[in-house]
Amino acid sequence: YHFTDEPLGELFKDLMIGYNKNVRPMEKSGDITQVTVKMTLTNLISLNEKEEALTTSVWIEMKWCDYRLSWDQPPRSILYGNLTSQMRIPSKSIWLPDIILENNVDGKFEIAMYCNALVSPGGCVYWLPPAIYRSACSITVNYFPFDWQNCTMVFRSQTYNANEIELVLTEEENQPVEWVVIDPEAFTENGEWIIKHRPAKKLINQRYTKDELEYQEVVFFLMIQRKPLFYVINIIVPCVLISSLGLLVYFLPAKAGGQKCTVSIMILLAQTVFLILIANKVPETSQTVPLIGKYLMFVMSVTTIIVMNCVIVLNLSLRSPNTHIMNNKVRKVRLLEGGTAQDLGTSLAQASPEVRQCVESCKHIAKSARQQNNFDSENEEWFLVGRVIDRVCFIAMALSFFMGTIGIFLMGHFNQPPSVPFPGDPRKYLPPLGNNITDLSGNDTGENLLG
Structure with missing residues (x-):
């Protein structure tokens, strides 16, 4: 990596002296590194019902502090005190919290590109890598094609447990970002699915201990409803x-x-x-x-x-x-009709043989016709x-x-998604009304981006 600014180049060399990217930043024994996580959705690419796989394009925002990368304290502040802006450092040169998508279906646990990380003078690292994920999504086909699905994206550290790093949702304006962020300018609406709810939660699995990797995880939910017109x-x-x-x-x-x-x-x-x-x-x-x-x-x-x-x-x-x-x-x-068989027999007895033969012929014809x-x-x-x-x-x-x-x-x-993401929880897990966000489905509201 080449720095165009000579002081930044000298600072980078100084920071990398004795730096071991395989060691977690920890000033003293027992310190826990806090990593904040936020996900921005740029495209809901597809949901493959046959393979039960959700494909999304996202940005994963992560922040943590690494005291080894700070230069606002002596002795570095004496040499580089005039450098108050953030410095871009190759992400592969520093320690990363190795947060992965746990429920992926294609074996690609990591992000798509290791972009540069921004480091502040206090040693806090801001990293925003892009990724295209294929996550498992259990499909409920009961009401297809008038269905809605609840897909999740589960993130946790691949190698560090809760005693080493703490995963938390990013806070903005003293409020945790408990939703999947959607930028209206960058987001591309899907032709088949509309997002109804997009909450985010940090989950603690009580079945495990803090020494196990599965103890803590950050889950992003995408509750999507199918557009049945097709x-x-x-x-x-x-x-x-x-x-x-x-x-x-x-x-x-x-x-x-x-x-x-x-x-x-x-x-x-x-x-x-x-x-x-x-x-x-x-x-x-x-x-x-x-x-x-x-x-x-x-x-x-x-x-x-x-x-x-x-x-x-x-x-x-x-x-x-x-x-x-x-x-x-x-x-x-x-x-x-009219007359009886007895009357007919009496009259026939007195008739000549020719008449009787004629009558018999008529009887035969009448019987056949009947x-x-x-x-x-x-x-x-x-x-x-x-x-x-x-x-x-x-x-x-x-x-x-x-x-x-x-x-x-x-x-x-009548098969409609619930009015709130989680039964019994009245919160909608959406940005506050004051954010003045425009609903991408055509409604001006601060509560919902996509319906």
Whole structure:
């Protein structure tokens, strides 16, 4: 590292004499080094539901004091007392608190670039390295795509326990910065997610002792809500429209069962394609079924019932007296009325043989006509039975489809993130109103940056 200012160069050489960057700054035995932490979010890059990984671009601000780097006390103050400004020192040349992202998923625990650190005359170090982190985020798919997720970024020291360094949140204006800082000028809004809450907390894990690394950690929360418009336009609306076509098969004639089954099965295949698209998006878990998956299973069940109904109606419509007999339901048709069989027999006994033969022929014709009429009438009765079942099933399926569609998606509508980050804690963990911060979602407020 080269200093353009000669006094700064001499000071840097002096500070590095006997300096061991592998030794924690400690004036006397038992001293604890306090490290303040603050995170600034510049971009919520993505949330991969399949891999359950949140990718973010952040700046990690850390401050601590290293007495070995001070020059405002004798004897250095005599030589460098006129240097009152901060000095930039390569971060790899000094001791660092090795704070890492504990819940990373790609094996990259450290920051992206070891930028210079600012050192004040009193030896306090200010370090603001950038980083792109991929952190683990457990995905809850119950209400996908009307869901919200609670992702965390857990930071702790890799090698120092609570008896050696103390992790605390940065204080500004005598108030801890208990939130993820977002700079409106640098932040890029994500097209799929909107940040609802962004609190920060220092957690003490009582299960461990101070000698264990897991005892203390700083956790930054990102509670994000999905913008469902993409899935509504590209999946939900087409699925609802295609599924509603299944109800139109009831407007086809009852005897057109083949065409009705073909239309219903094609709709069932289209619904299967939507189900495959959803399966490729959400994590492979058997614990819960996403809301859109429940809806697809519902409409597939409705379509399957419609196919079964079409088959049953077609079977009834094509029945005939030769194959099935409808007992006590076929109306009897009389083609000959007036007179009795006894009267007819008396008159025939007195008639000539030619007349009797003619009458017998008429009887035979009348009997054949009566049988044919009864046959056609019974065919019509079977057709009417099929049509009645068709209409009843249409009403039942239409009610089931519309009520099920409205009910399932109302469940997603009412799935909203909580009004406060932590149940039972009324604080919102946001900058005070006096900061006059503009909400990036379009609302002028000091309470919320992103909704």
